[in-house]
Amino acid sequence: MTLRHLRIFAALSGSESVTAASVKLGISQPAVSRALSELEAEYGVKLFERPGHRLHLTESGAELLKYAERIISEFESMKLAARMLASKNTLDVGASITVGSVYMPVWLKRFKEESPDVDVRVKVASSDRLEQMVLDLELDFAVIEGKAHQPDIEIRELYGDSLCAVRAGNFPPESMTAAQVADLPLLLREKGSGTRELVDAAFGAAGAAVSPTLESTDTTALINAAAAGLGVAVIPKRLAEPRIKAGDVVEITVTGVDLRRRFVVIRHKKKTPSAEEARFIEIVSKGEKTE
Numbered sequence: 001m002t003l004r005h006l007r008i009f010a011a012l013s014g015s016e017s018v019t020a021a022s023v024k025l026g027i028s029q030p031a032v033s034r035a036l037s038e039l040e041a042e043y044g045v046k047l048f049e050r051p052g053h054r055l056h057l058t059e060s061g062a063e064l065l066k067y068a069e070r071i072i073s074e075f076e077s078m079k080l081a082a083r084m085l086a087s088k089n090t091l092d093v094g095a096s097i098t099v100g101s102v103y104m105p106v107w108l109k110r111f112k113e114e115s116p117d118v119d120v121r122v123k124v125a126s127s128d129r130l131e132q133m134v135l136d137l138e139l140d141f142a143v144i145e146g147k148a149h150q151p152d153i154e155i156r157e158l159y160g161d162s163l164c165a166v167r168a169g170n171f172p173p174e175s176m177t178a179a180q181v182a183d184l185p186l187l188l189r190e191k192g193s194g195t196r197e198l199v200d201a202a203f204g205a206a207g208a209a210v211s212p213t214l215e216s217t218d219t220t221a222l223i224n225a226a227a228a229g230l231g232v233a234v235i236p237k238r239l240a241e242p243r244i245k246a247g248d249v250v251e252i253t254v255t256g257v258d259l260r261r262r263f264v265v266i267r268h269k270k271k272t273p274s275a276e277e278a279r280f281i282e283i284v285s286k287g288e289k290t291e
Helices: 003-013 018-025 029-043 059-086 097-102 104-114 127-135 178-182 194-205 219-227 237-245 275-285
Strands: 090-095 119-124 141-145 153-168 175-177 186-189 214-216 232-236 249-255 260-268
Touching: 003 018, 003 029, 003 059, 018 029, 090 097, 090 127, 090 275, 097 104, 097 119, 097 141, 097 194, 097 219, 097 237, 104 119, 104 275, 127 141, 127 153, 127 260, 141 194, 141 275, 153 194, 153 219, 153 237, 153 275, 175 178, 178 194, 178 249, 186 194, 186 219, 194 232, 214 219, 219 232, 219 237, 219 249, 232 237, 237 249, 260 275
Parallel strands: 090 119, 090 141, 175 249, 186 214, 186 232
Antiparallel strands: 141 260, 153 232, 153 249, 153 260
C-alpha cells in the first residue's frame, strides 16, 4: 500500500463511479480500478459495493476511510511544514500561458528590484496543472485566468482581460453569431487551460458547441494558423493586438458571447504566506499599473 492507493481510495469514496474518480484524479480509469483491486486484495476487505456500476462504501470501507483520510491529512501537514522550512528566500510561482507571456516578466522585474536576494522560480503551464501544483505545495501561488475548482484553494480576484476571435487578414472584419463561428474551422487552446474553459462555457451558453480543428498550448501557433487562413483562433486579445495592428489577422465580433474574464491568484488555504510571497502578490495585484 502506498499514499497513492489511499488518495485513490479517498477520491473513490467521494465519487459515484470509477470514471468520475479517474477524471477527478487526472489518471486513467484502468489505473484507478487496479489500485482499488490491489488495496482490497492486500487487506482482504471489500471496500465498495457496485450496484449498477455505482460505488457505495461498505461498512468496512467507511471505517477504513477514516484512517486513510487521517494519514493523507498528516502527510499533507508534514509536506506543508517541510515546504515552509525549505522556502526561505525562495519563491515558486506559477503563471498561465497568457499571464506568463504578458504580465509575469513585468512583475518579476519589479520584484527583483525590490527583493534582489530572493530566488524566484516561475512555472508556466495550463491553469488546471497549476492548480494541482498549488494543491501539492509545489508552488507558493499561481496566477491563472478564470476559476479554481478545488475547495482547498484560496482565490484572490485581480483585474480582467478578454478573448477575441481572429481570422486571416485577407478576410474583411465582420460580425458573426456564436453558431456561425462554431461552424468554421476553430483554432483553440487545449482542454484544461483557462482560455479554453472560457471558450467552451461562453459558446455553450450561446447554444454553440465548439469542436476545434487545431488545439495547441502555444498561442503563437494559433495566431500563425489563423494568419495562414486555416481557421478562426479564439485567443487573448492582448496577445492578438500586435498581429491585428500588423494586418496579419482581423478581429471578428462574436455577437451574444461574453469573452471577458478575470485573472486570479490561487494559493493553498492551509499555507501561511511568507513576507516575500506577500510582497510578490502585492505587485501582482497592481499589475495593470506596472506595465
